[in-house]
Amino acid sequence: MIVETIVTTVGEDGSVNCAPMGVEWGDADIVIKPFIETATYANVSVTRAAVVNLTDDVRVFARAAISSPEFRTEPAAIVRGVVLADCCAWREVEVRSIDSEPPRSRIETEVVHRGVRREFIGFNRARHAVLEAAIHATRLHLLERRYVEAELERLQVLVDKTAGPAEREAMALLRDHVHKSTRAVEVE
Numbered sequence: 001m002i003v004e005t006i007v008t009t010v011g012e013d014g015s016v017n018c019a020p021m022g023v024e025w026g027d028a029d030i031v032i033k034p035f036i037e038t039a040t041y042a043n044v045s046v047t048r049a050a051v052v053n054l055t056d057d058v059r060v061f062a063r064a065a066i067s068s069p070e071f072r073t074e075p076a077a078i079v080r081g082v083v084l085a086d087c088c089a090w091r092e093v094e095v096r097s098i099d100s101e102p103p104r105s106r107i108e109t110e111v112v113h114r115g116v117r118r119e120f121i122g123f124n125r126a127r128h129a130v131l132e133a134a135i136h137a138t139r140l141h142l143l144e145r146r147y148v149e150a151e152l153e154r155l156q157v158l159v160d161k162t163a164g165p166a167e168r169e170a171m172a173l174l175r176d177h178v179h180k181s182t183r184a185v186e187v188e
């Protein structure tokens with residue numbers, strides 16, 4: 001099963017990177033599959049470690065999908081890395097093997113530590129809609145503009161029906177980003 005997470009990694013210079021990543025979930029093993037050009041791939045290649053954060057706050061997914069935000073973090077317990085201060089739970093992982101075949105690497109890891117901060121509240125359609133919208137926002141260079149706009153309209157209906165303020169804010173951020181990106185293409 002693929003679980004949508006926020007993977008935090010640390011660069012050689014100590015800088016923190018937060019990236020939404022769909023990881024292959026196992027209780028003791030997690031597979032992370034960053035594209036070769038990502039900071040996540042570069043950082044994990046150097047530190048051989050990462051923190052896989054679980055959060056129900058989709059604003060974190062939205063912001064990290066479209067920019068390089070700084071979130072409050074705390075040092076990881078075991079690995080060289082950081083934990084999102086507001087996550088629900090996290091796994092600290094160490095690299096077992098890296099397959100660097102482009103375009104997408106496959107990093108097999110072992111869970112060496114785990115922790116829980118707060119309850120993960122159950123399913124919400126608006127949250128899932130925001131996750132889908134966030135994925136589209138990271139693939140604007142690959143997708144037809146008309147397709148993305150139609151998808152956003154469809155997903156907005158779910159947000160309007162079932163969202164709270166955080167989900168509405170996240171969706172608005174993503175729509176604004178897509179709107180500005182597609183306008184930039186028109187101008188070019």
Ligand SMILES: Cc1cc2nc3c(=O)[nH]c(=O)nc-3n(C[C@H](O)[C@H](O)[C@H](O)COP(=O)(O)O)c2cc1C
Nearest residue numbers: 019020021022033034035038039040065134135138
């Ligand atoms: C829900 C979600 C899942 C994603 N999963 C992956 C993934 O598995 N691998 C990947 O390379 N990018 C994935 N992305 C896109 C990256 O988060 C995005 O390209 C990011 O900016 C690149 O990561 P970086 O910060 O490590 O450079 C995903 C985006 C979202 C919104």
